[in-house]
Amino acid sequence: MDVVYFDPATGFIEAVNDVLDADEAEENIRPGITMLFGSADHRTQYVSGGAVTDRPAVPPMTGTSYDLNQLPAGSSIVVADPEGTETTIAAQDDTLLLIDAGTYHVRSISPFPAIDFASEVTVP
Structure with a gap:
């Protein structure tokens, strides 16, 4: 049992x-x-x-824009630009838009019980 x-x-x-x-x-x-x-x-x-x-999964970023409203309360997004510089953006009523060409590494940091995502986004 x-x-x-x-x-x-x-x-x-x-x-x-x-x-x-x-x-x-x-x-x-x-x-x-x-x-x-x-x-x-x-x-x-x-x-x-x-x-x-x-557990609820945080919707992953799959394109060059992300509605930050999708994040659970208390969450943030960490974006590493093509040079490796990381920027943390808190959940808010706004949209994240990646405009400069290159490959970005994006991950969420959310309170339990949310399941975070990590993705790679390429801007042509």
């Missing part, structure tokens, strides 16, 4: 273990951690409302 150990304050999955029975599951609980029976993938899921659910 699988058991999911998670932080009840955030839903962050600490571990997923295969145990023999409920007694073994109880023995493995650390202070501040809660459990539920079932399986989960800690990389793509978390616990919300007592159930395992998929």
Whole structure:
């Protein structure tokens, strides 16, 4: 039987273990951690409302413009220009537009439970 150990304050999955029975599951609980029976993938899921659910993915930047409104609250975008200089842009009601030719490395930094993206964008 699988058991999911998670932080009840955030839903962050600490571990997923295969145990023999409920007694073994109880023995493995650390202070501040809660459990539920079932399986989960800690990389793509978390616990919300007592159930395992998929973590939301931040929409990736796939073209030369990006609506910064898509970012979760408290997030930012880090853009590395073709020379490697990084610029951090906070989530806001604005659009990021890459206009100078070259290849940019773009990544998001978001609070849990969001799944961040990292992409490469080429401006012709």
